[in-house]
Amino acid sequence: MRILELDAGNSRLKWRLLNKGQVISNGFLANSEDWQYELPRLFDQIGRVDSARASIVSGDERFTLLSAAVNQHFNVSLLKAEVKEQWRGIQVAYSGLGVDRWLAMLAAHHVGGAEHKESSSKMVVSCGTAITIDLLSGSGNHLGGYIVPGVGLMKRMLHTRTAQLPMVEAEALTMTPGTSSADCINNGILAMAVAMINTQQSQYKAAYGKECVIYLTGGDATLIQPYIHGECFHHPSLVMDGLGLAFEEEG
Structure with missing residues (x-):
């Protein structure tokens, strides 16, 4: 069974092909690219697909485009993940939760191998556009x-909403005070992002007497993790990883 999985985020369309x-x-396509042109080229490279499923946070128009392209190229329907209030051991806190956050929590809750601690509390952190x-x-x-x-959005906001601050493209290398x-x-935005996560860890430990296991994902995860x-x-x-869990029957 060859399964195409798609994660349509705010900046990129990430994809992967599973076989058994x-x-x-x-790989991925940037949202700024011409999907009408790029998707057929990508799908030609992927080859046969028996099933396709997707996480969509970039809008209904994107899903409509993707669904039509998948159906036309592979003759399969694109399954769209939807948040369930209670599913595979996860009980969501409120309605309107983003599907990407729900899927990430599903995956973190079911992570296997040496790091799986079913009784452990978890903090799931996505370091992307948001x-x-x-x-x-x-x-x-x-x-x-x-x-x-x-991180990137904070940099762009400072650049576009202030008169003289530059747009900084390079990644921060330290959180020490800057001299330019x-x-x-760069260093200040990294320090803010890191402090946000570490503060929640400290608050959780103070409230519950133990730390969370932290799961990081997203494009800036490697920048923040150290x-x-x-x-x-x-x-x-x-x-x-959460997509498969979203469409598996509970057992």
Whole structure:
């Protein structure tokens, strides 16, 4: 069974192809690219597909475009993940939760191998266009979360909403005080992102007497991870790992 998985985020369309449950190829398209032109080229390279499923946070228009392209090229329907209030051990805290956050929590709750601690509380952090934080109890209850601008978005906001501050493209290398405007922006934004996550870890420990296991995903995860306190794992494909769980029957 060859399954195409799609994660349509605010900046990129990430994709991967599974064959018998194993990832055999993957990549991404930027949202700024011409999907009408790029999708047929990409799908030609992918080859045969027996099933397709997607996480969509970039709008209904994107899903309509993707669904039509998948159906036309592979003659299969594109399944769209939808948040369920209670599913596979996860109980969401409120309606209107983003599907990408739900999928990431599903995957974090079911991560296998040596790092799986079913009774452990978890903090699921996506470091993308936005930084989102979701807290999960060991039993799978969603305790709520946070949404703030991501590292790149904060840089663009400072540049576009101020008269003289530069746009900084390079990644920050440290959180020490900057000695130029560019360094002050870069290091300061990284320090803010890191402090946001570490503060939630400290608050959780103060409230419950134990730390969360932190699961990081998103494009800036590797930038942020070295500064995170406590047990922390980087899972680049956490959202797509949740897609399979979203469509599996509970058993």
